[in-house]
Structures are given as structure tokens and as C-alpha cells.
Amino acid sequence: MPCSVVQDLLPLYVDDACSEQSRQLVEEHLQTCDDCREQLATMKVTLLPQVDEAQMQDIQVIQSLAKAWHKTRLFAWIKGIVAATVSFAAIIALYMVLAEWKIVAVPAQNFEVSQVYQLSDGSISYRLKATDGYELSVMKQTYDEQGNAYVQGYRPLIKKKAKLEYGLHNFLHRIDLNTIGIIDVSLLDLNNEHLNNSIPFDITGTNSLFKQSGSELKAVYYGTEENSILIWKQGMELPMASEELERYWFDDEQTEKQIPGEQAD
Numbered sequence: 001m002p003c004s005v006v007q008d009l010l011p012l013y014v015d016d017a018c019s020e021q022s023r024q025l026v027e028e029h030l031q032t033c034d035d036c037r038e039q040l041a042t043m044k045v046t047l048l049p050q051v052d053e054a055q056m057q058d059i060q061v062i063q064s065l066a067k068a069w070h071k072t073r074l075f076a077w078i079k080g081i082v083a084a085t086v087s088f089a090a091i092i093a094l095y096m097v098l099a100e101w102k103i104v105a106v107p108a109q110n111f112e113v114s115q116v117y118q119l120s121d122g123s124i125s126y127r128l129k130a131t132d133g134y135e136l137s138v139m140k141q142t143y144d145e146q147g148n149a150y151v152q153g154y155r156p157l158i159k160k161k162a163k164l165e166y167g168l169h170n171f172l173h174r175i176d177l178n179t180i181g182i183i184d185v186s187l188l189d190l191n192n193e194h195l196n197n198s199i200p201f202d203i204t205g206t207n208s209l210f211k212q213s214g215s216e217l218k219a220v221y222y223g224t225e226e227n228s229i230l231i232w233k234q235g236m237e238l239p240m241a242s243e244e245l246e247r248y249w250f251d252d253e254q255t256e257k258q259i260p261g262e263q264a265d
Contacts, residue, residue, distance in 0.1 A: 001029050006036050014043055095158075106130060106153040108223035113231050115172070117241040119249060122177060125241055126231055128222060129170040134159040136168035147218035149175065150228060172260075174249055177217050177232070 006029045012018035013026050030037050115127040128151070130136060136153040143149050153168065162169045219233035232238070241249075244260040 001025050003029075003033060003036055006030070006033070007039055010036070010040055010043055014040070104155050104157055104159075105224075106132075106136065106155060108221075108227050108229045111153070111222050111229065113222060113229055116232060116238055117245060118238040119174070119241045120246060121250075123174055124177060124220075124232055124238060125172055125174045125245060125249060127170070127172050128153075128231075130162070133162055134169065135162045139168055139173075144225065147216060148225075149217055149220045150224055151220065151222045151231070152224065153222075172248070175217075175220060177220075 006026055009018055009022055009026050013023060018026070030040065110130055110132045112129050112131055113126060114129065115125070117125050119125055130153070134155065137155050139151060139153050141149055141151045151173070216234075220231040221228035222231060223229060242260065248260050
């Protein structure tokens with residue numbers, strides 16, 4: 001095969017693009033021709049770097065795409081973490097509102113009144129018990145212009161089953177029948193966070209937040225004016241409290257208060 005033909009085939013031979021038959025003819029010629037072998041060596045030196053440069057460009061493009069993908073993935077991961085954190089905080093805040101905020105008034109039909117007794121100081125003792133078996137968070141009381149007192153229990157939207165026998169859901173209460181305690185606004189500490197809960201329930205005239213109006217209580221109810229159950233009203237004859245109940249309320253030497261058992265009327 002002439003050298004001119006072989007040299008025309010050398011680019012295809014270097015690129016491995018010639019036929020098998022042409023390859024064999026070129027290789028047979030190269031075994032005996034120094035000029036064509038030299039031409040082949042020169043061609044490999046000039047052509048191979050071009051191939052390497054093209055490959056490097058492809059590699060650089062791939063690397064750029066990989067970096068961009070990693071940045072996008074990192075940004076998406078950070079964005080997901082932030083979104084998850086905000087969502088978790090919102091869920092916790094919502095739970096705190098539903099489980100801790102004392103906004104649900106427990107209606108009168110969910111309570112029963114028992115053990116209403118007159119104490120030696122003229123006040124009365126009585127037991128309030130929630131019949132639905134759920135805890136109470138706070139007790140508040142209000143008065144109307146007619147001298148009626150209304151006791152109202154509150155709990156969060158998410159109510160909890162009472163785990164203990166005694167608590168606000170089942171406890172003894174005491175109220176003075178002689179005077180109505182009215183809040184003296186000038187004595188209030190408006191920054192006192194405890195004012196958002198219940199004002200002390202037992203009005204005995206010793207609390208500095210109260211002044212005495214001199215008015216007598218006409219009746220005491222649990223609930224509201226529209227939905228209530230009677231605890232006591234003027235003219236109601238009450239049994240006298242037992243010695244055990246008197247000690248419960250007035251014996252300051254008792255270190256642990258034990259709620260007296262129900263006494264016979």
C-alpha cells in the first residue's frame with residue numbers, strides 16, 4: 001500500500017474510526033515504513049491533547065453543574081429545617097393555647113353541690129364537684145348589683161382527666177355571708193400576673209385587695225346568672241358544721257389538711 005494512502009488513513013486509524021481491514025493494512029505498512037511511523041507518532045502528539053482539552057471542558061461543565069446542584073440541595077435542606085422549626089414552634093404554641101389557656105367555662109350542669117354547712121363564724125362551707133371527671137384550672141367569682149355571688153370554674157380547650165381525687169374539680173370552699181368583698185382598684189398591682197387567674201376565693205375581710213361594702217350576700221350560685229345551680233340563699237336553714245370541719249377551716253396547728261368525710265345532716 002503506498003505511503004500516501006496510509007497517511008490519508010492515519011487520522012482514522014488514530015481515532016479508531018477505520019474498518020478492520022484498513023486497520024490491518026495500515027499496521028502491516030507501518031512495520032516496514034519509517035516515514036509513516038514517524039508521521040503516526042507526530043499525529044498522536046498533536047491530536048491527543050485536543051481530545052484531552054475537550055474532555056477537560058466536559059469535566060468542568062459537569063463539575064459546575066454538580067456544585068450548583070449541591071448548593072441548591074443545601075439551600076433546600078436549610079429551607080426545610082427552617083420550615084420544620086417554625087411549624088414545630090407553631091404547633092407548640094397552639095398546644096399551649098389549647099391546653100393551658102383557661103378560657104372554657106364549665107357549665108352548671110357539670111357540677112354538683114353538697115355538704116353545705118354553717119361554720120361558727122357565720123360563714124358557710126360547701127363542696128363543689130365536677131361530675132364529668134375532668135380537672136379545673138381556676139375558679140373565679142363575680143357579684144351582681146342584687147348581692148348575688150356567682151362562682152365559675154374554667155379549664156382549657158384541651159381538658160385533662162382528673163388523676164387525683166381532690167382538686168379544684170372536687171374540693172371544699174368557704175365564703176363569708178356577712179359582707180360582699182369588692183375589689184379596691186386603687187390597691188391593685190396591675191402588673192401582677194396572678195390577677196389573670198382567680199382572685200382569692202375565701203373572702204374573710206383580711207385580704208388587702210378587698211374593701212368591705214357592708215352589703216349582705218343574698219345568694220351564692222355556681223355558674224352564671226343564665227345557667228347556675230344554687231349553693232346558698234338567704235333564709236336557707238343550714239346544719240351546723242361538725243368539729244372535724246371546724247378544725248379543717250380554723251385549726252392553724254394542722255400541718256396537713258385532711259378533707260373531712262361527709263357528715264350526716
